[in-house]
Amino acid sequence: MNIRNSKYNNALIKYQQxxxxxxxxxxxxxxxxxxxxxxxxxxxxxxTDGEIVKEVIPHIGYLHRCFEKxxxxxxxxxxxxxxxxxxxxxxxxxxxxxxxxxxxxLGIDKDIPKRIEYIRVLVCELNRIASHLIAIGTYGIDIGAxxxxxxxxxxxxHIMGMLEWASGSRMLYNYIWVGGLFYDLPVGFEERxxxxxxxxxxKMVELNQLLTDNQIFISRTANVGVLPMDVAINCGCSGPxxxxxxxxxxxxxxxxxxxxxxxxxxIPVGKGLMGTVGDCWDRYKVRVxxxxxxxxxxxxxxxxxxxxxKRTPEFDPRAKLPxxxxxxxxxxxxxxxxxxxxxxxxxIHNNERSEIPFRSKVRGPSFNNLSVLPELGKGVMIxxxxxxxxxxxxxxxxxxx
Amino acid sequence: xxxxDIKLLLTxxxxxxxxxxxxxxxxxxxxxxxxNHIVEVCLELRNxxxxxxxxxxxxxxxxxxxxxxxxxxxxxLSSIPYHLQLTLKISRxxxxxxxxxPSFPSIVSVYRTADWHEREAYDLVGIFFEGHPxxxxxxxxxxxxxxxxxxxxKAAEYYKGIKVD
Numbered sequence: 208m209n210i211r212n213s214k215y216n217n218a219l220i221k222y223q224q225x226x227x228x229x230x231x232x233x234x235x236x237x238x239x240x241x242x243x244x245x246x247x248x249x250x251x252x253x254x255t256d257g258e259i260v261k262e263v264i265p266h267i268g269y270l271h272r273c274f275e276k277x278x279x280x281x282x283x284x285x286x287x288x289x290x291x292x293x294x295x296x297x298x299x300x301x302x303x304x305x306x307x308x309x310x311x312x313l314g315i316d317k318d319i320p321k322r323i324e325y326i327r328v329l330v331c332e333l334n335r336i337a338s339h340l341i342a343i344g345t346y347g348i349d350i351g352a353x354x355x356x357x358x359x360x361x362x363x364x365h366i367m368g369m370l371e372w373a374s375g376s377r378m379l380y381n382y383i384w385v386g387g388l389f390y391d392l393p394v395g396f397e398e399r400x401x402x403x404x405x406x407x408x409x410k411m412v413e414l415n416q417l418l419t420d421n422q423i424f425i426s427r428t429a430n431v432g433v434l435p436m437d438v439a440i441n442c443g444c445s446g447p448x449x450x451x452x453x454x455x456x457x458x459x460x461x462x463x464x465x466x467x468x469x470x471x472x473x474i475p476v477g478k479g480l481m482g483t484v485g486d487c488w489d490r491y492k493v494r495v496x497x498x499x500x501x502x503x504x505x506x507x508x509x510x511x512x513x514x515x516x517k518r519t520p521e522f523d524p525r526a527k528l529p530x531x532x533x534x535x536x537x538x539x540x541x542x543x544x545x546x547x548x549x550x551x552x553x554x555i556h557n558n559e560r561s562e563i564p565f566r567s568k569v570r571g572p573s574f575n576n577l578s579v580l581p582e583l584g585k586g587v588m589i590x591x592x593x594x595x596x597x598x599x600x601x602x603x604x605x606x607x608x
Numbered sequence: 609x610x611x612x613d614i615k616l617l618l619t620x621x622x623x624x625x626x627x628x629x630x631x632x633x634x635x636x637x638x639x640x641x642x643x644n645h646i647v648e649v650c651l652e653l654r655n656x657x658x659x660x661x662x663x664x665x666x667x668x669x670x671x672x673x674x675x676x677x678x679x680x681x682x683x684x685l686s687s688i689p690y691h692l693q694l695t696l697k698i699s700r701x702x703x704x705x706x707x708x709x710p711s712f713p714s715i716v717s718v719y720r721t722a723d724w725h726e727r728e729a730y731d732l733v734g735i736f737f738e739g740h741p742x743x744x745x746x747x748x749x750x751x752x753x754x755x756x757x758x759x760x761x762k763a764a765e766y767y768k769g770i771k772v773d
Contacts, residue, residue, distance in 0.1 A: 214707065215709060215730075215736055215743075218740070218741075218742050218743045218744045219744050219750055221742075222742065222744060267746060267747065268746060268747035268748060268749075271747045271748065273732075273756055273757075275732070275757060276756055276757060279757075311635065440662050440663055440688065441662070441719060441720050441721070442720045442721055443663065443664055443665075443719070443720070443721030454688070456688055461691055535633075535634075536633060537633055537634030537635070538631070538634050538636065538638065538682070538695070539634055539635060539636060540636060540665070540666060540684050540693075540695065542665065549665065551665055551666050551684070553666055553668050553682065553684065555670065565673075566668070566670055566671075566757075568666065568668040570665060570666040570684075574724065575721055575724070578720075578721065578723060578724040582720075607747060608747070
């Protein structure tokens with residue numbers, strides 16, 4: 208490889224040396240990029256001694272599209288479809304975070320009508336359920352349980368159908384706009400959503416019987432990949448990974464944004480029921496419990512949307528859209544609880560008349576959660592590494608951006 | 609603890625030359641820190657029982673444009689026990705040549721989150737972090753030329769002999 212700038216390449220030379228040295232006595236094993244259990248195009252370079260992983264070196268960037276460069280050349284509104292493509296399993300949460308940041312900068316965050324806030328929370332929570340269903344289903348398939356995967360995808364399909372009905376698209380919605388929404392919910396959405404909740408609740412009981420309390424599943428995940436709380440915080444883990452380590456930390460409660468302060472829900476944390484606090488089973492269980500909590504939120508939103516915040520003919524979800532998205536000169540770091548953890552957008556806006564940020568940076572939860580993998584993967588069996596990867600539940604679209 | 613209390617705490621501990629200024633224009637005030645002291649400041653903010661900024665939310669490398677000729681790093685700290693947020697900024701004037709990257713101390717020893725974030729800043733903005741354990745490119749290939757998030761970056765016409773449209 209022809210590499211310039213040798214002054215700054217010491218780390219690269221050191222890394223190549225390490226791989227060459229390891230190849231003499233240990234085995235260097237490439238897992239991915241096209242490996243189903245790496246959940247996308249993630250390449251892990253494993254230095255193994257027999258069946259034991261001595262070191263994990265993740266290589267990311269196969270899906271890199273430079274979102275931040277795009278965001279620097281497009282207006283705030285035009286970037287919303289790009290934010291959908293970050294964590295493409297929970298697009299609503301991404302655009303919600305982006306939109307809230309821009310609204311805060313514009314100073315219009317208090318003027319958003321209640322109905323819009325509740326619709327936003329409703330679709331975000333539906334999307335969170337869909338994202339967690341994928342996490343659970345693919346986690347099952349990673350360690351050999353095929354049926355939960357099909358069940359989860361079957362139930363997720365209902366959510367996809369509903370969100371498609373609302374926004375016109377199955378995965379990448381572009382539904383939440385700065386100051387409002389693309390469209391109001393279609394007539395009959397609330398009823399159909401309630402039907403789904405009633406249908407889905409017993410399915411979760413079935414899923415728990417099939418997977419959560421399954422002895423084989425517990426043996427594969429309990430006491431595996433234990434992530435202590437202090438390491439989790441220091442490595443920047445957030446969301447279900449951090450809560451799996453036993454810390455009750457959820458930005459929906461800490462920051463109290465959008466309609467969340469008016470809604471009742473608990474924050475599930477890992478308790479170490481099957482093994483140690485912070486093991487793979489705990490992280491998995493937190494997601495299962497979060498689905499239940501999200502269902503609670505969905506029901507409360509539906510109650511409000513069908514009673515005091517009812518659809519009226521005059522209601523226009525685009526009424527508050529600002530004509531020009533020109534915030535004052537400022538820096539702002541907006542954060543919210545995405546499906547995978549703390550999703551942050553950092554904006555630098557340096558021109559009063561411009562609609563384009565000078566710099567925007569994404570703090571992706573998957574990126575940070577994945578960076579703990581070399582720590583967790585030290586000294587485990589190769590089969591356990593699969594269980595650890597699945598329990599972190601990252602999306603490569605967000606890791607690589 | 610308010611922003612001013614934190615500022616007072618830092619000046620009492622390290623003297624006046626650590627904080628070079630502050631920005632209060634936006635909703636989130638920021639402290640401008642002397643780049644040479646950023647590691648001590650972060651360590652103090654993390655370990656002090658009054659602040660406990662134990663979580664590094666975000667680390668951003670910034671190119672302030674060709675006229676300014678400055679490069680900087682922005683840290684967003686958050687304190688889980690006290691629900692506080694704090695923005696720290698360091699910056700330095702530097703030219704734009706590839707043989708002389710702007711260089712800042714690495715804070716990986718304080719927050720391990722910074723590991724990949726600093727690699728990303730090195731990769732995309734071209735900021736070198738002294739003392740980083742493994743500063744390789746992270747998102748782009750190792751033989752990539754240039755730093756895409758710099759304001760003067762021009763996309764290459766060819767990549768490994770293949771025409772880029």
